[in-house]
Amino acid sequence: MLIEPDMTIRSTDTPAHTLFKPLPGAQGASAANVAIWFNDRPLSVPGGRSVAAALLAAGIARFRATPVSGAPRAPFCMMGACFECLVEIDGVPSRQACMVEVKAGMRIRSQEGARDLPPTNLADALQENVHGR
Amino acid sequence: MAADFATEAVDVVVVGAGPAGMSAATRAARAGLKTVLIDEQDAVGGQIYRAIGRADARRKEILGPDYAAGAAIADAFAASGARHLTNATVWQVTRERGVNYLKDGKIGSFDAQRVILASGALERPFPIPGWTLPGVLTAGAAQILLKSAGEVPAAPPVLAGCGPLLYLLGWQYVRAGVPIRALVDTTRHEDRWRAKRHMLSALRAWPFLSKGLQLIRTLRDAGVPIFEAADDLRVEASVGADRVERAAALHFTTQGKAHRLEADVILLHQGVVPNTQFTQALRAAHRWDDAQLCFTPQLDAWGELDVPGIFVAGDGAGIGGAQAAALQGTLAGLAVAAQLGALTAATRDAEAAAHRRALAGVMRIRPFLDSLYRPRDVNRIPGDETIVCRCEEVTAGELRKFVGLGCVGPNQAKSFGRCGMGPCQGRMCGLTVTEVIADARRVSPAEVGYYRIRPPIKPLTLGELAGE
Numbered sequence: 001m002l003i004e005p006d007m008t009i010r011s012t013d014t015p016a017h018t019l020f021k022p023l024p025g026a027q028g029a030s031a032a033n034v035a036i037w038f039n040d041r042p043l044s045v046p047g048g049r050s051v052a053a054a055l056l057a058a059g060i061a062r063f064r065a066t067p068v069s070g071a072p073r074a075p076f077c078m079m080g081a082c083f084e085c086l087v088e089i090d091g092v093p094s095r096q097a098c099m100v101e102v103k104a105g106m107r108i109r110s111q112e113g114a115r116d117l118p119p120t121n122l123a124d125a126l127q128e129n130v131h132g133r
Numbered sequence: 134m135a136a137d138f139a140t141e142a143v144d145v146v147v148v149g150a151g152p153a154g155m156s157a158a159t160r161a162a163r164a165g166l167k168t169v170l171i172d173e174q175d176a177v178g179g180q181i182y183r184a185i186g187r188a189d190a191r192r193k194e195i196l197g198p199d200y201a202a203g204a205a206i207a208d209a210f211a212a213s214g215a216r217h218l219t220n221a222t223v224w225q226v227t228r229e230r231g232v233n234y235l236k237d238g239k240i241g242s243f244d245a246q247r248v249i250l251a252s253g254a255l256e257r258p259f260p261i262p263g264w265t266l267p268g269v270l271t272a273g274a275a276q277i278l279l280k281s282a283g284e285v286p287a288a289p290p291v292l293a294g295c296g297p298l299l300y301l302l303g304w305q306y307v308r309a310g311v312p313i314r315a316l317v318d319t320t321r322h323e324d325r326w327r328a329k330r331h332m333l334s335a336l337r338a339w340p341f342l343s344k345g346l347q348l349i350r351t352l353r354d355a356g357v358p359i360f361e362a363a364d365d366l367r368v369e370a371s372v373g374a375d376r377v378e379r380a381a382a383l384h385f386t387t388q389g390k391a392h393r394l395e396a397d398v399i400l401l402h403q404g405v406v407p408n409t410q411f412t413q414a415l416r417a418a419h420r421w422d423d424a425q426l427c428f429t430p431q432l433d434a435w436g437e438l439d440v441p442g443i444f445v446a447g448d449g450a451g452i453g454g455a456q457a458a459a460l461q462g463t464l465a466g467l468a469v470a471a472q473l474g475a476l477t478a479a480t481r482d483a484e485a486a487a488h489r490r491a492l493a494g495v496m497r498i499r500p501f502l503d504s505l506y507r508p509r510d511v512n513r514i515p516g517d518e519t520i521v522c523r524c525e526e527v528t529a530g531e532l533r534k535f536v537g538l539g540c541v542g543p544n545q546a547k548s549f550g551r552c553g554m555g556p557c558q559g560r561m562c563g564l565t566v567t568e569v570i571a572d573a574r575r576v577s578p579a580e581v582g583y584y585r586i587r588p589p590i591k592p593l594t595l596g597e598l599a600g601e
Binding site: 017018019020021022023025046048049050053054056057059061062063066068069071072073074075076077078079080081082083084086094098099101 | 173175180191255256265266267268269270271273274275277278279281282283284285286287288309311373374375377378379397398408523524525526555556557560561591592
């Protein structure tokens with residue numbers, strides 16, 4: 001399977017529609033934003049919460065693609081049971097985004113298929129079957 | 134090289150920091166036992182009282198008095214002298230009461246005189262077409278986002294299914310001023326009739342019953358559209374401007390009439406079931422509970438398994454709710470304290486009597502709730518096209534094909550088509566797989582059995598295991 005460039009790297013400047021948002025006026029709504037990287041793009045996300053909650057509030061709707069069909073997946077249970085929110089954090093694949101607190105400077109990548117590392121550049125992605133096993 | 138860690142000897146290890154675990158650890162520690170409460174989160178509370186120590190007055194007001202009640206249990210635990218090991222994932226409990234965990238990428242180990250498992254509940258799988266799409270979450274997930282991050286759906290969500298948690302979430306959204314697109318209730322009139330034979334016992338638990346009715350009344354009064362006896366649920370997908378395929382609408386029928394509700398957040402729920410990963414991995418005896426439609430570990434009156442020295446308290450022993458869990462936790466703590474000589478049997482029994490009476494009181498509502506919110510067969514045993522195993526994308530139709538080829542149970546389903554072999558280790562599909570196979574073979578779920586669960590209960594790398 002070939003990884004389309006626009007699947008692995010997508011603009012995060014203007015989210016199409018954000019699934020969840022901080023409740024206005026509620027505790028944590030004014031929590032300071034932290035700057036992270038998502039798929040090599042800078043992204044400002046609310047702090048003081050899990051990576052999954054932070055990415056959802058920043059408009060990320062696709063956390064990974066399944067190893068079997070490449071179908072998009074996103075957080076489902078938020079309690080560490082379903083493993084749908086698996087991402088790569090600071091080079092470590094298969095982290096449960098709902099179980100890790102977001103920290104400034106984190107480099108997060110969507111997990112594409114099986115848990116090997118994503119391609120380091122686009123050319124590799126276009127030429128190689130990076131997840132063929 | 135051998136792993137570079139020491140095994141620490143303690144009196145009691147409690148796994149899970151919800152109401153059962155906190156209460157168990159509190160009682161054991163108060164008896165003077167060296168007690169460790171180990172949990173995956175950074176603070177006590179479990180899922181039901183998640184982030185209870187950080188919640189301000191407004192969040193407690195939104196979440197309601199039942200949530201706020203968790204603060205007293207957390208305070209008692211904090212004062213008990215028990216140690217709290219946070220952000221630690223237990224990946225194995227052995228029959229010899231070794232407890233192996235992973236914290237900050239390093240493994241550690243306890244050698245415990247007694248172990249109390251309080252790993253709580255999971256939401257029951259709700260396999261419908263499209264339930265794997267981004268934007269489809271469990272109601273519990275939405276509640277965790279509210280409790281731990283103060284996040285709510287950006288656009289009005291559809292809440293679909295049945296059970297107290299679904300209505301509670303709706304009630305909490307109404308209190309928070311969050312608009313709800315609709316409540317799509319799968320409960321049918323025949324469920325209400327069936328449940329009525331448990332009405333007398335339910336009436337004796339009137340505070341619970343009236344609370345449930347009040348939740349639904351609040352939703353009606355707020356103008357939330359409520360669809361009853363919904364059937365044929367499926368999620369429609371669309372591709373958004375960000376090119377991500379995601380949920381776009383919920384389709385369903387009521388009395389043959391087709392409905393389509395647009396929503397990009399669809400929250401599903403049809404009850405909770407015991408999280409039995411540890412007790413299954415211990416090869417403890419389990420039985421099929423036909424009222425709660427799940428496997429439960431077999432326990433004695435104090436919560437001890439047929440594996441000596443290992444106890445279960447709370448929803449992991451069968452669904453009873455938070456108040457029952459706290460009482461069961463205290464009972465297990467008392468039992469352990471008496472077994473280890475920290476309390477006399479007479480003291481244990483005297484103290485336990487009041488807890489047992491209270492437990493009987495809070496359990497009175499259960500037969501009524503189990504009957505009223507019994508998830509319909511069609512929502513547990515889905516049609517051929519529906520994905521059952523989310524990790525490996527195995528459909529109900531493929532499972533039925535396996536059965537046709539001679540697959541008799543969940544473990545064979547693994548070798549037939551990797552069903553249940555993904556990272557969730559069957560948590561999202563186990564009961565569905567059991568019931569689909571039982572239905573196809575026309576035998577009982579008890580005869581089909583469950584996945585053979587093996588450690589590590591949560592994935593860890595070989596490097597972590599080797600202590601690198």
